[in-house]
Amino acid sequence: MGKIIAISNQKGGVGKTTTSVNLASSLSYLGKRVLLVDVDHQANATTYMGINRANLKQTVANLFLDDTPPQSLIQKAESVDVDVLPARFELAHVESTLINKDNKDFILSNALETIREQYDYILIDCPPSLGIITINALVAADSVIIPVQCEFLAMDGLTQLLNTIRIIQNKQKYNNKTLKIEGVLLTMLDTRSNIGYEVIDEVKTYFKEKVFKTVIPRNVKCAVAPSFGLPVTEYSPRSKGSLSYQRLAKEMVSAIE
Ligand SMILES: Nc1ncnc2c1ncn2[C@@H]1O[C@H](COP(=O)(O)OP(=O)(O)O)[C@@H](O)[C@H]1O
Ligand SMILES: [Mg+2]
Incomplete structure (x- = not known):
């Protein structure tokens, strides 16, 4: 049965989406059946x-708004063997409509349980907030990957995320889960400056063995690949960014399986 992993940090621009996409493609190269769930309205x-949003009739927003079965929303990624539950801007309006709904924190969880058997890994790319959508993602998840950018103020806001994780663990008692930290992932390391290495020390002192050994370097190919609608693992397979995400997938799988 598939493991559900949320990629979350309420800070924007820390590498959540880059990690979701490239971990998804890297897991597929290892022969894993992967679903990537996009719950960021961006x-x-x-x-x-590589999915053209304009052509979509329905998106993940329909799952929240009218209980559309997830199966009917799934698309195929353009270049890799990964299923995608796509998002679009209309997801931005979902939070306000959910406020008074019963069981509002469990919508995504209930939906993903119905398709969980079809996958080895279900990755959820979270938005940069701790609102209802992120709560849904964390409640649905077995574990969370926390990308942390190797920059000044890297740890800022993490206490809030850890508090949220504790609140989620309480909510999950209703569905027999306990959210774990899969790992803290250090991203965008600039190997030419000291600050990145200082952040690594700081994060390791705090999170200890919870920090992935694989560190993702800053690599221009990672930033360019999206403009071609490709994971960096496809756009530039031998680049440092690509190789580091493939290493991360192996590290994660060998720890889990
Ligand atoms: N390892 C990397 N090297 C260089 N640029 C990166 C790397 N990871 C992400 N980026 C770029 O940084 C920006 C933010 O990354 P993104 O994954 O979108 O973060 P988030 O989803 O947390 O907002 C994007 O423009 C992305 O292309
Ligand atoms: Mg993102």
């Missing part, structure tokens, strides 16, 4: 996977 993961 829909970057959907675009990074």
Whole structure:
């Protein structure tokens, strides 16, 4: 049965989407059946996977708004063997409509349980907030990957995320889950400056063995690949960015399986 992993940090621009997309493609190269769920209304993961948002009749917003079965929303990524539950801008309006809905924190969880058996890994790319959509993602998840950018103020806001994780663990008692930290992922390391290495030390002191050994370097190919609608693992397979995400997938799988 598929493991559900949320990629979350309420800070924007830390590498959540880049990690979701490239971990998804890297897991597929290892022969894993992967679903990538985009729950950010900016829909970057959907675009990074080469899916044309304009052509979509329905998106993940329909799952929240009218209980559309997830199966009917799934698209194929353009270049890799990854299924995608796509998002679009209309997801931005979902939060306000959910406020008074019963069981509002469990919508995504209930939906993903119905398709969980079809996958080895279900990755959820979270928005940069701790609103209802992120709560849904975390409640649905077995574990969370927290990307942390190797920059000044990297740890800022993480206490809030950890508090949220504790609140989620309480909610999950209703569906027999306990959200774990899969790992803290250090991203966008600039190997030419000291600050990145200082952040690594700081994060490792705090999170200890929870930090992935694989560190993602800053690599221009990672930033360019999305404009071609490709994971960097397809756009530039031998680049440092690509190789580091493939290493991350192996590290994660060998820890889990
Ligand atoms: N390892 C990397 N090297 C260079 N640029 C990166 C790397 N990872 C992400 N980026 C770029 O940084 C920006 C933010 O990354 P993104 O994954 O969208 O973050 P988030 O989803 O947390 O907002 C994007 O423009 C992305 O292309
Ligand atoms: Mg993002």
